[in-house]
Amino acid sequence: MVGRALNTLKVVIIGAGPAGVRAAQTLVAAGVRPTVIDEGRRAGGQIYRRQPDNFTRSLETLYGTEASRAQGIHDTFDGLVDQIDYLPETLVWNISDGRVFAVSEKRETTIEYDALIICSGATDRLMPVKGWDMAGVYSLGGSQVALKSQAVSIGQRVIFMGTGPLLYLVASQYLKAGAGVVAVLDTSSFIKRVVAAPKLMSAPDALINGLKFTLALKAAGVPVLTGIRPLEITGDVESGVSGLIFETGAGEHREIKGDAVAMGYHLRPETQLADLTRCEFAFDEKSHLWYPKVDEDGRATTANVYLAGDGARILGARAAEVSGKLAALACLKDAGAPVLDNEIMALRQDMACWKRFATGLREAFPWPAEQAAKLPDETVVCRCEAITAGELRRTVNAMGAKEANRAKAFSRVGMGRCQGRYCALAGAEIIAAAAGIPVSEAGRLRGQAPVKPLPICIEDDEAAAAISTVRELTK
Amino acid sequence: MSQSVNNQSDVIIIGGGLMGASAAFFLRQRNRSVTLLETGLIGQQASGVNFGNVRRQGRPLFQLPLAGRASPIWRNMNALLGEDVEYIQSGHMRVCYRERAELADSFETYAREARQYGLDLEILSGNALRQKFPFLGPDVYAGSYSATDGHANPRLAAPAFGRAAARLGANICENTEVVRAEKDGVDFRVTAKGGRVFKAPVLLVTAGAWGNALSEQFGEPVPLTPRGPNMSVTEPVPYTLMPTVGVSTPLEIETVYFRQIPRGNIIIGGSTRAASYPDIRRAYVKPENTLTQLREIRRLVPALGRLNIIRTWSGIEGYMPDSLPAMGPSGTTSGLYYAFGFSGSGFQVGPAVGDVMAELIDEGATTTPIEMYDIRRLKPVAV
Numbered sequence: 001m002v003g004r005a006l007n008t009l010k011v012v013i014i015g016a017g018p019a020g021v022r023a024a025q026t027l028v029a030a031g032v033r034p035t036v037i038d039e040g041r042r043a044g045g046q047i048y049r050r051q052p053d054n055f056t057r058s059l060e061t062l063y064g065t066e067a068s069r070a071q072g073i074h075d076t077f078d079g080l081v082d083q084i085d086y087l088p089e090t091l092v093w094n095i096s097d098g099r100v101f102a103v104s105e106k107r108e109t110t111i112e113y114d115a116l117i118i119c120s121g122a123t124d125r126l127m128p129v130k131g132w133d134m135a136g137v138y139s140l141g142g143s144q145v146a147l148k149s150q151a152v153s154i155g156q157r158v159i160f161m162g163t164g165p166l167l168y169l170v171a172s173q174y175l176k177a178g179a180g181v182v183a184v185l186d187t188s189s190f191i192k193r194v195v196a197a198p199k200l201m202s203a204p205d206a207l208i209n210g211l212k213f214t215l216a217l218k219a220a221g222v223p224v225l226t227g228i229r230p231l232e233i234t235g236d237v238e239s240g241v242s243g244l245i246f247e248t249g250a251g252e253h254r255e256i257k258g259d260a261v262a263m264g265y266h267l268r269p270e271t272q273l274a275d276l277t278r279c280e281f282a283f284d285e286k287s288h289l290w291y292p293k294v295d296e297d298g299r300a301t302t303a304n305v306y307l308a309g310d311g312a313r314i315l316g317a318r319a320a321e322v323s324g325k326l327a328a329l330a331c332l333k334d335a336g337a338p339v340l341d342n343e344i345m346a347l348r349q350d351m352a353c354w355k356r357f358a359t360g361l362r363e364a365f366p367w368p369a370e371q372a373a374k375l376p377d378e379t380v381v382c383r384c385e386a387i388t389a390g391e392l393r394r395t396v397n398a399m400g401a402k403e404a405n406r407a408k409a410f411s412r413v414g415m416g417r418c419q420g421r422y423c424a425l426a427g428a429e430i431i432a433a434a435a436g437i438p439v440s441e442a443g444r445l446r447g448q449a450p451v452k453p454l455p456i457c458i459e460d461d462e463a464a465a466a467i468s469t470v471r472e473l474t475k
Numbered sequence: 476m477s478q479s480v481n482n483q484s485d486v487i488i489i490g491g492g493l494m495g496a497s498a499a500f501f502l503r504q505r506n507r508s509v510t511l512l513e514t515g516l517i518g519q520q521a522s523g524v525n526f527g528n529v530r531r532q533g534r535p536l537f538q539l540p541l542a543g544r545a546s547p548i549w550r551n552m553n554a555l556l557g558e559d560v561e562y563i564q565s566g567h568m569r570v571c572y573r574e575r576a577e578l579a580d581s582f583e584t585y586a587r588e589a590r591q592y593g594l595d596l597e598i599l600s601g602n603a604l605r606q607k608f609p610f611l612g613p614d615v616y617a618g619s620y621s622a623t624d625g626h627a628n629p630r631l632a633a634p635a636f637g638r639a640a641a642r643l644g645a646n647i648c649e650n651t652e653v654v655r656a657e658k659d660g661v662d663f664r665v666t667a668k669g670g671r672v673f674k675a676p677v678l679l680v681t682a683g684a685w686g687n688a689l690s691e692q693f694g695e696p697v698p699l700t701p702r703g704p705n706m707s708v709t710e711p712v713p714y715t716l717m718p719t720v721g722v723s724t725p726l727e728i729e730t731v732y733f734r735q736i737p738r739g740n741i742i743i744g745g746s747t748r749a750a751s752y753p754d755i756r757r758a759y760v761k762p763e764n765t766l767t768q769l770r771e772i773r774r775l776v777p778a779l780g781r782l783n784i785i786r787t788w789s790g791i792e793g794y795m796p797d798s799l800p801a802m803g804p805s806g807t808t809s810g811l812y813y814a815f816g817f818s819g820s821g822f823q824v825g826p827a828v829g830d831v832m833a834e835l836i837d838e839g840a841t842t843t844p845i846e847m848y849d850i851r852r853l854k855p856v857a858v
Binding site for chain 1: 781
């Protein structure tokens with residue numbers, strides 16, 4: 001890639017959220033015409049997701065305190081469209097030998113790249129609870145998408161449960177939209193937030209927003225309980241959720257009624273694409289997450305692969321904008337373009353602030369790893385394949401599987417449609433608890449293509465040509 | 476048990492795939508003490524990632540006695556091992572396309588000759604074929620149906636043999652990578668990474684794609700090529716496609732096959748094999764191979780075009796130039812035996828290979844013909 005004229009440099013950006021948009025903007029400013037591939041129908045990503053064309057809610061209604069940031073991302077992207085190759089509603093399903101394999105409308109496109117910037121974002125981090133496989137249980141992110149994109153609520157009396165900033169954000173968005181919010185149940189204790197406050201002060205406005213959400217919920221009479229432990233989502237297969245049984249911080253069991261549950265425990269990075277480029281990963285002890293290794297500016301261990309946004313580190317949307325710029329600058333620098341060191345230094349300093357804030361969030365809203373060991377055997381862990389905690393524990397205890405991929409091979413946990421994206425982290429905690437080993441030793445599931453389900457009817461001219469060539473040659 | 480006792484046994488097996496794990500099991504049944512050394516975990520490589528075909532038809536006629544010996548083991552495997560390996564006698568269908576109609580004649584010939592080995596095949600074409608298998612595409616011309624073949628779960632079979640062998644007292648050493656094997660007087664001396672030494676008067680090499688690295692140490696290099704299968708699996712749909720179906724064709728790109736499991740997923744294999752990397756113990760699916768496979772499966776069963784695949788995988792298999800394994804005694808060293816290089820078709824015969832090798836080691840001879848697999852037939856590729 002070094003020495004290539006910038007206007008011939010082939011850079012592919014995957015994802016058009018805050019990181020991808022800022023990366024594209026930075027490259028365009030340097031004279032590169034990148035290809036931006038995005039699964040979404042419209043650019044913006046998750047947090048700044050745009051509503052469908054015929055919806056007319058204001059930015060203020062949609063994004064609240066983040067309206068101006070959302071507008072900034074949208075306007076920037078709209079201004080770039082003529083200077084990039086933009087492929088919306090396109091899924092990258094595999095990456096191999098310097099090529100991205102994408103599918104859109106059941107048609108295959110293969111795109112070569114000199115450099116690849118992956119901005120794959122994050123999804124909800126989930127811990128199973130008995131009954132979470134019933135109709136009416138959604139992730140917090142999914143609940144937010146329903147509201148933001150389709151203006152629908154997941155239920156009439158929604159119980160919000162889990163931990164993390166999204167718990168309060170989505171609950172308050174539901175409240176504001178007029179949906180019924182029954183309660184907000186946080187597994188983290190209030191004291192943790194107090195202890196984390198100095199770190200959260202790295203981004204005072206974000207901290208204040210968070211407090212405002214909580215106050216608004218309380219002002220509306222919504223019970224907000226901390227330090228709880230969910231025991232069971234009640235209901236039945238026919239009619240779905242009827243409520244939630246939980247243990248209060250004081251240790252008493254309580255039941256609360258509702259017809260939907262929105263749950264989640266902060267976020268996890270979407271790393272399968274990085275994995276398919278054969279990046280190395282490292283375990284982060286503090287968050288119990290596996291992250292692809294990156295340098296300060298987002299260079300992965302695989303040459304010419306850069307990672308930015310929450311897919312690289314869970315640091316939030318504002319940090320994603322910074323890391324998207326940084327990754328693009330790193331890419332430009334590696335291509336031999338003149339890049340000002342001062343600019344990089346300033347962005348790195350911004351990142352340091354967001355890292356400190358993210359540490360505060362992680363400490364204030366910790367992943368409840370300890371719940372894994374206590375899950376009743378009959379709790380479904382892998383919802384795609386309907387595998388219970390008991391079955392997973394049996395593969396550890398009776399079949400000797402003490403590593404995530406081995407346990408997957410024996411039990412099918414992580415083998416379904418989601419490829420373990422929603423169950424693997426909890427699965428590893430269950431394996432580790434059953435085997436009596438640290439969760440890092442339970443490892444992580446290897447990424448396998450396709451990243452998301454791929455239609456067998458996919459049309460591909462190259463494959464058709466390859467087959468007919470082989471047939472001709474043997475006639 | 477002291478370290479020295481632990482490290483001395485009647486037989487050392489190197490390689491814990493289906494061949495090695497079943498050999499350990501059958502040797503224990505014959506009361507021979509066994510140490511099995513496996514670099515990773517039991518059944519993790521070719522034995523664990525293959526398609527899971529438990530198929531006799533289509534094998535060379537001279538292999539049918541070995542394949543026939545495996546059939547009753549598969550049928551009784553759950554009772555034998557005390558675990559479910561998801562074996563189903565679903566039937567197996569081998570089909571040819573209209574443009575290769577001459578293959579239908581070879582199906583007839585094969586069926587006639589296979590009958591003397593106890594393999595009954597039914598040749599179907601025209602309306603009979605369409606009635607019995609309405610899901611096959613219009614290009615399919617004829618088929619050979621074996622009602623007594625089936626499939627099993629490759630992820631479970633070899634580990635189940637390993638655990639059963641361990642219950643019978645075999646010393647199964649996982650995460651034990653062999654760095655050197657030599658004959659030291661009467662005993663073989665096998666050194667593992669970290670310096671652990673194992674000794675036995677008999678050594679059995681069942682190391683799959685890594686087999687040559689060991690046979691070479693005894694002056695018998697073989698032309699073994701590591702390749703990887705091209706596998707996909709669909710989302711689950713109602714269980715309706717009972718037989719395993721595979722295309723018979725001289726063109727590798729057309730050789731697609733599939734099976735459905737009772738929980739609904741359809742496993743698709745074939746059409747190409749890619750390179751694999753024994754040194755790093757990884758294999759990667761090439762996306763372009765997935766795409767040609769999906770085209771070919773649509774030709775075989777057009778209705779599958781309505782489904783999605785949810786996962787692809789590959790693994791490390793060792794291929795010989797004539798697609799036959801090195802199986803039997805060494806040509807250079809007494810007490811040394813081989814069973815590796817099954818060239819992508821070892822799963823069905825696997826348990827019989829273990830059984831035969833145990834018999835050969837225990838009794839000095841086997842009732843199943845294996846001379847055609849003699850390692851001396853193989854000459855290394857000139858460099």
